[in-house]
Amino acid sequence: MPVTPPKWIIALVGAIGLLWIVPLIGVALTSLQTPEAIARGWWNLGNADFTLDAWTRVWTEYPIAASLWSSVKLTAIATVLTMLTAPAAAYAFHYLRFPLRRGTLILVINAFVLPQQVVIIPLFQLWRDMGLIGNVAAVIVPYVGLSYAWAVFLVKSFLEDFPKELIEAARIDGCGPVGTFFRIVLPNLVSPISACAILQFLWCWNSLLLPMLFLREDVPLTVMLARIAGQYDPNVNMQSAAAIVTAFVPLCVFILFQKQFAAGNQVSGGGKE
Structure with a gap:
């Protein structure tokens, strides 16, 4: 009751x-x-x-429609890449044995405490030397790389309670590490992968610092929202309209997938029930 x-x-x-x-x-x-x-x-x-x-x-x-498409493009690519690579990395760290495995895992997880602003200057110098300033790759690569800390941690927390009997049975049946991942582990990672996708989508969509520094054209909505404010006229009403457009998509995503978001919080808090 x-x-x-x-x-x-x-x-x-x-x-x-x-x-x-x-x-x-x-x-x-x-x-x-x-x-x-x-x-x-x-x-x-x-x-x-x-x-x-x-x-x-x-x-x-203002090119709001173009900025909306840019936000969708950047966020979708970064989210899909995280969904594809983070579960594989978590599986490797949890089940495979290779040199420097524990040290590499600690290095990845400790990126939690690394402020985004710390890597901006060396990253800007690297992209400038490589000629990637103004290229979408200059934003997508940090989006995916900086998300590994929490994405790998979230999926690995789920794998802590994953039945080891299934892994052993797959090995007995002749499955290698790759086959075990795709046939046994990956189909059972829907909940943590969904949580990673939602969190990554919200973070990339609302990100301002990276696209503002590395993109000159084809900027997302967050950067366009910052540009709407005039030098002498604050354009508060126009900023409010653009803010509603910017917030509409992540709000819809959160409402539609709130169950997966709650499931992701349960996974990160203590593994699968």
């Missing part, structure tokens, strides 16, 4: 939810008002002057 929580808990959760919703409402109303109405306060609905001018100007004066 489900237990009904006390009313004060419901009221507290509702108040916290309201604190999260109010800024979202403010952004939506700001995108529909004139600069003069925004100056009086977006919450002052009595004197509000609603218009779609900000939405029209954003789509006509």
Whole structure:
């Protein structure tokens, strides 16, 4: 039987939810008002002057559609590469025996504590020397590489409770390491791989620093959102409209795949149930 929580808990959760919703409402109303109405306060609905001018100007004066496609392209490639390579790396670290296995694993996992800003300068110098500034590879490679720390850790945590009997049975039947991975392990990694995909998608989609530094054209939505702010005019209503466009896709992804996201949290917290 489900237990009904006390009313004060419901009221507290509702108040916290309201604190999260109010800024979202403010952004939506700001995108529909004139600069003069925004100056009086977006919450002052009595004197509000609603218009779609900000939405029209954003789509006509800035290449939002091209930036949307760039965000989809960068995020999709980085997410797919992480989904393909992180499970294989976690399998190798967990089941295979090779020189420097433990040291390499510690090196990969310790990237958790490495701030992204630390690698920016040497990475910029490397891409400049290789002529990759302005190339999408200059962003996709760090996206995938920097995600290995948590992606490999998440999948390896799942493998801690994976039945070893299945691995031994596959070896008895003549499967090598590659065959065991593709036929036995990989089909049972749907939950952690889904969690990795969702987390990687959200991180890459919302990333600003790497594409701002390494891309000159074909920039994603986050960079375009930063460029919309004028030098003398903040363009708050246009920024709000662009922010809604930027946040719409990851919000839909999170709503559609929230079960996999919750399953990923359970896996990273203590393995498979």
